[in-house]
Amino acid sequence: MKKRMIGLLMAVVFGCSLLAGCGNGEAPKASEAVQSSEAQMTDEPEETTSTETMETGTEQGSEPESASEITDYKGSLEGVTLKVGTDTSFVPFCFPDENNVYTGFDIDLLQAFSEYLGFEYEIQPMDFTALLMSVQTNKLDMGMAGITITDQRKEVMDFATPYYDAGLQIFVKEDNEEITSIADLEGKKLALKEGTASVQYVSDNVKDCTVTTFPNIEEAYLEVQRGAADAVVYDAPNMLYYVSQNTDCGAKVVGELVDGCQYGIVLNQGSEYTEYINAALKQFREDGTYDTIYKKWFGQ
Numbered sequence: 143m144k145k146r147m148i149g150l151l152m153a154v155v156f157g158c159s160l161l162a163g164c165g166n167g168e169a170p171k172a173s174e175a176v177q178s179s180e181a182q183m184t185d186e187p188e189e190t191t192s193t194e195t196m197e198t199g200t201e202q203g204s205e206p207e208s209a210s211e212i213t214d215y216k217g218s219l220e221g222v223t224l225k226v227g228t229d230t231s232f233v234p235f236c237f238p239d240e241n242n243v244y245t246g247f248d249i250d251l252l253q254a255f256s257e258y259l260g261f262e263y264e265i266q267p268m269d270f271t272a273l274l275m276s277v278q279t280n281k282l283d284m285g286m287a288g289i290t291i292t293d294q295r296k297e298v299m300d301f302a303t304p305y306y307d308a309g310l311q312i313f314v315k316e317d318n319e320e321i322t323s324i325a326d327l328e329g330k331k332l333a334l335k336e337g338t339a340s341v342q343y344v345s346d347n348v349k350d351c352t353v354t355t356f357p358n359i360e361e362a363y364l365e366v367q368r369g370a371a372d373a374v375v376y377d378a379p380n381m382l383y384y385v386s387q388n389t390d391c392g393a394k395v396v397g398e399l400v401d402g403c404q405y406g407i408v409l410n411q412g413s414e415y416t417e418y419i420n421a422a423l424k425q426f427r428e429d430g431t432y433d434t435i436y437k438k439w440f441g442q
């Protein structure tokens with residue numbers, strides 16, 4: 143856990159140098175871009191503007207064999223195309239680069255899944271609440287967006303095995319001396335991102351506060367910057383990146399990491415693909431693929 147927490151901080155240092163040019167906080171509208179595995183593999187920032195409506199179900203390609211019968215998962219999902227939802231922007235896990243091609247830790251992991259298991263994929267960026275709802279209602283096969291594993295979410299969708307340890311911190315104006323911990327948020331005006339684990343955390347842990355939620359975290363940050371809210375509570379890696387990229391934003395990140403949590407890949411409840419993703423994650427932990435991708439984005 144500790145190693146991964148250090149990793150969160152390293153995300154700022156590494157994330158900044160790798161992601162320079164993406165710090166304007168702007169993300170394309172959901173559904174603007176559909177990015178396929180082929181575009182990733184050819185390394186061409188090829189973007190299609192498909193207006194294809196999402197179908198229900200996953201009836202594309204051949205049905206996979208039952209995972210329990212498989213001993214070698216390599217290539218076991220060949221012929222399958224998966225619809226994978228990501229957040230419009232959740233740096234450094236999934237976000238559009240300067241060519242509007244989705245990149246990040248989660249996207250690299252997805253590409254590795256695709257190469258190992260043999261499936262093709264189509265990335266669909268969308269607001270976080272829409273993402274969770276689309277996985278829940280089988281409009282997507284999978285969601286990858288630094289999604290916190292919670293008991294509530296586990297009731298309506300499947301999570302693959304945890305792949306990242308994270309936590310929450312607080313974002314306040316630079317000259318704010320009053321708020322340095324969660325306890326100081328009592329009675330304050332908070333701006334949060336809609337549908338995220340931080341909304342539940344605040345509701346469970348902060349008394350008498352006024353909460354306004356926004357579909358995109360950048361809007362919440364701006365509320366604090368313009369003095370309309372006192373603080374944002376959100377995932378630490380994203381917050382630290384934002385501050386480091388917007389050095390003139392007049393805000394800072396304070397407080398201990400709280401609500402230690404784990405991120406997981408979400409799939410439809412009872413999805414036949416969960417076992418495949420778990421097998422690939424296990425393989426990546428063993429063969430060094432996970433560490434290579436982790437080091438690329440978090441440095442150690």
Ligand code: GLN
Binds near residue numbers: 229288338377
């Ligand atoms: N980790 C947080 C959650 O799952 C936020 C994820 C996000 O905003 N993409 O609620």
